[in-house]
Amino acid sequence: xxxxxxxxxxxxxxLLVAPQILITLVFFIWPASQAMYxxxxxxxxxxxxxxFVWFENFEILWSDRHYLASFQxxxxxxxxVAGLSMGVALLLxxxxxxxxxxxxxxxxxxxxxxxxxxxxxxxLWVFMFNPTLGIFPYFLEFAGITWNHYLNGTxxxxxxxxxxxxxxxxxNFLFYLxxxxxxxxxxxxxxxxxxxxxxxxxxxxxxxxxxxxTFFLLVINMVYAFFxxxxxxxxxxxxxxxxxxxxxVYKVFNDGFVGLDLGGSAAQxxxxxxxxxxxxxxxxxxxxxKVAY
Amino acid sequence: xxxxxxxxxxxxxxxAGSTAFAETEIQWWHAMGGTxxxxxxxxxxDFNATQDDYKVVPVYKGNYTETMTAAIAAFRANxxxxxxxxxxxxxxxxxxxxxxxxPVEKLMNDAGEPFDGDAFLPAVVSYYETPEGELLSMxxxxxxxxxxxxxxxxxxxxxxxxxxxxxxKTASRKLVDNGMKCGVSFGWQSWVMIENFSAWHNLPTGTxxxxxxxxxxxxxxxxxxxxxxxxxxASMGQDGLFVYGGRRGDSLPMFTNxxxxxxxxxxxxxGSISSQAQFEFGxxxxxxxxxxxxxxxxxxxxxxxxxxxEGHDEAEYKGTAKFLTYLSSPEVQSWWHQETGYVPxxxxxxxxSKSQGFYDSNPGTDTAIKQLSLNTPTANSRGLRYGNFVQxxxxxxxxxxxxxxxxxxxxxxxxAAVERGNDLLRRFERTANPS
Numbered sequence: 001x002x003x004x005x006x007x008x009x010x011x012x013x014x015l016l017v018a019p020q021i022l023i024t025l026v027f028f029i030w031p032a033s034q035a036m037y038x039x040x041x042x043x044x045x046x047x048x049x050x051x052f053v054w055f056e057n058f059e060i061l062w063s064d065r066h067y068l069a070s071f072q073x074x075x076x077x078x079x080x081v082a083g084l085s086m087g088v089a090l091l092l093x094x095x096x097x098x099x100x101x102x103x104x105x106x107x108x109x110x111x112x113x114x115x116x117x118x119x120x121x122x123x124l125w126v127f128m129f130n131p132t133l134g135i136f137p138y139f140l141e142f143a144g145i146t147w148n149h150y151l152n153g154t155x156x157x158x159x160x161x162x163x164x165x166x167x168x169x170x171x172n173f174l175f176y177l178x179x180x181x182x183x184x185x186x187x188x189x190x191x192x193x194x195x196x197x198x199x200x201x202x203x204x205x206x207x208x209x210x211x212x213x214t215f216f217l218l219v220i221n222m223v224y225a226f227f228x229x230x231x232x233x234x235x236x237x238x239x240x241x242x243x244x245x246x247x248x249v250y251k252v253f254n255d256g257f258v259g260l261d262l263g264g265s266a267a268q269x270x271x272x273x274x275x276x277x278x279x280x281x282x283x284x285x286x287x288x289x290k291v292a293y
Numbered sequence: 294x295x296x297x298x299x300x301x302x303x304x305x306x307x308x309a310g311s312t313a314f315a316e317t318e319i320q321w322w323h324a325m326g327g328t329x330x331x332x333x334x335x336x337x338x339d340f341n342a343t344q345d346d347y348k349v350v351p352v353y354k355g356n357y358t359e360t361m362t363a364a365i366a367a368f369r370a371n372x373x374x375x376x377x378x379x380x381x382x383x384x385x386x387x388x389x390x391x392x393x394x395x396p397v398e399k400l401m402n403d404a405g406e407p408f409d410g411d412a413f414l415p416a417v418v419s420y421y422e423t424p425e426g427e428l429l430s431m432x433x434x435x436x437x438x439x440x441x442x443x444x445x446x447x448x449x450x451x452x453x454x455x456x457x458x459x460x461x462k463t464a465s466r467k468l469v470d471n472g473m474k475c476g477v478s479f480g481w482q483s484w485v486m487i488e489n490f491s492a493w494h495n496l497p498t499g500t501x502x503x504x505x506x507x508x509x510x511x512x513x514x515x516x517x518x519x520x521x522x523x524x525x526x527a528s529m530g531q532d533g534l535f536v537y538g539g540r541r542g543d544s545l546p547m548f549t550n551x552x553x554x555x556x557x558x559x560x561x562x563x564g565s566i567s568s569q570a571q572f573e574f575g576x577x578x579x580x581x582x583x584x585x586x587x588x589x590x591x592x593x594x595x596x597x598x599x600x601x602x603e604g605h606d607e608a609e610y611k612g613t614a615k616f617l618t619y620l621s622s623p624e625v626q627s628w629w630h631q632e633t634g635y636v637p638x639x640x641x642x643x644x645x646s647k648s649q650g651f652y653d654s655n656p657g658t659d660t661a662i663k664q665l666s667l668n669t670p671t672a673n674s675r676g677l678r679y680g681n682f683v684q685x686x687x688x689x690x691x692x693x694x695x696x697x698x699x700x701x702x703x704x705x706x707x708x709a710a711v712e713r714g715n716d717l718l719r720r721f722e723r724t725a726n727p728s
Binding site (some may be wrong): 042043044045046047048049051131132150151152153181238240241242245254255257258259260261264272 | 295358362365369386389390391392393537538539540546547550552681683684687690691692694695697698700704711717720723724725
């Protein structure tokens with residue numbers, strides 16, 4: 001006779017997850033479903049005349065060259081922002097970890113930009129690169145480069161990528177530094193005794209051991225580049241010149257809040273949502289296999 | 294004294310305070326930042342000081358676009374203000390919102406306030422009237438683009454103040470040869486170089502009387518005349534005579550720093566220029582393109598008007614009407630005009646500024662008014678009324694930037710802008726309540 005073990009059912013686990021479930025419902029599921037519903041409507045700005053149109057907003061999007069072009073732009077922008085900010089952060093963390101004297105001072109300075117609001121970060125870069133007043137165009141003039149991001153789409157893109165990456169470096173740096181400090185010193189010392197130089201130690205020991213952090217940061221940075229860079233673009237270029245810096249999230253804002261085309265804007269945000277969910281799934285399915293925990 | 298009784302005392306005081314002055318509050322959302330914001334506050338304070346029944350509370354809501362968006366969002370949440378300042382390109386959107394707006398002329402009549410539509414400058418009110426001639430919103434800050442010039446730089450280069458586009462080119466050449474970075478620049482390019490350029494030369498920007506006669510309008514500003522002028526400016530850009538400096542007022546520093554000798558933009562930059570420019574400056578009428586017209590027609594306005602929103606009670610509307618009467622009085626209007634460079638909206642305010650000798654001591658400050666009232670407006674020069682025009686202006690900005698950047702010819706850029714703009718007009722036509 002098998003004896004069944006019965007645990008008394010308890011409400012405790014449900015209570016413990018309840019706040020998180022509630023937050024997800026209120027701050028994600030509910031607005032997301034609102035956006036879904038809105039994307040099936042064409043209505044005027046004041047919401048006085050509403051027409052239910054099924055998928056027409058999406059059809060309009062897919063037939064719009066400018067919308068399709070902003071996909072490619074977003075891909076380039078996100079990859080460069082994520083790559084640049086993670087690369088620089090890794091480099092800085094690698095150096096900061098070796099610093100003995102004044103370590104706190106350096107770290108504090110490197111973490112600082114994270115506290116800067118996106119719009120302010122944008123404003124700083126706008127000042128530095130203002131074609132008329134900025135310090136960088138003045139220096140670039142000596143190198144024979146005329147800087148005018150009001151006219152030159154490539155330069156405008158470079159500027160928003162720099163500003164967005166700069167702001168995210170601090171965040172990435174923090175995680176990389178923590179990851180590096182959790183590597184046991186004995187491993188690195190053993191490699192040093194075997195005659196591995198700093199670069200070799202980094203690539204064969206440290207880099208593989210912090211791969212979970214790299215993976216986590218990749219997901220976070222892609223999401224950051226997709227969504228949170230809005231403030232920077234708004235402050236620096238307003239999506240211009242032409243449409244050269246209009247990435248998907250900026251277009252959502254511009255069509256919705258400037259153009260007051262709520263249906264079209266909602267349809268775009270649904271597309272964006274699907275895209276980011278798909279991207280995260282792909283990252284977890286395929287990239288994570290290469291990660292050693 | 295224990296905390297509890299302190300709290301009690303302050304609560305009693307708060308209640309007493311709110312009952313002692315039972316003023317009806319009137320919210321006024323506006324987009325006037327900086328010094329103009331302070332002037333708006335002063336107008337409200339002065340009005341509040343004239344009586345005890347109503348209190349106007351001005352709230353700065355960001356730039357024009359942000360203010361309009363905020364008001365619409367608030368309307369959808371039923372928390373909207375009584376008065377909101379909307380820029381001229383939002384007119385069609387506001388007009389189409391039949392249940393959301395309270396036409397100003399009707400408000401004044403309902404509240405028993407004296408109102409005479411003929412007291413206003415025709416070029417200003419025609420922009421905001423129904424086809425039947427009912428005024429929908431109260432003009433407040435109207436401006437018109439003018440040609441700002443750096444008098445010292447022109448004199449040093451031996452150039453005259455230009456009156457035609459050929460002269461603009463000649464003067465620019467002289468300025469650049471004399472060591473300036475650029476001859477001419479402009480801002481708000483859709484407004485200055487397409488909307489006003491067309492009106493100035495009596496060209497339509499769209500069918501159906503520029504949209505006044507119906508929502509089924511189509512854009513037509515991609516004509517050979519406008520294209521030829523823009524192409525010429527783009528080639529001036531190649532020669533360094535023209536420099537593009539951004540979409541709104543971003544190029545203002547280029548003028549005030551002495552980089553560009555001439556700048557075409559709103560007359561309302563008067564306040565900023567007089568506080569920033571370290572040189573003698575002046576304003577002249579927009580240049581004429583002699584290959585299109587023998588004489589200029591008239592320019593059209595920009596700036597904004599005050600719209601009254603539906604859904605408040607009678608007492609609040611009474612106060613709103615009283616405030617609008619105060620706001621359009623000659624004294625307030627001429628003060629506002631002289632301080633900011635916006636045009637006076639009533640003939641009386643214009644006359645008052647004249648009799649005060651303002652134009653004698655500040656020559657050129659009546660340029661915008663003269664431009665606006667140069668001739669009786671035609672169907673091409675009354676103004677424009679296109680739906681989704683905020684977005685259409687973005688499209689125009691994008692396409693013109695492709696032209697200045699050398700990626701497109703003027704005709705290609707204008708054709709693309711018209712095609713994309715027409716799509717937006719058709720979308721608007723669907724959502725607008727057909728009138």
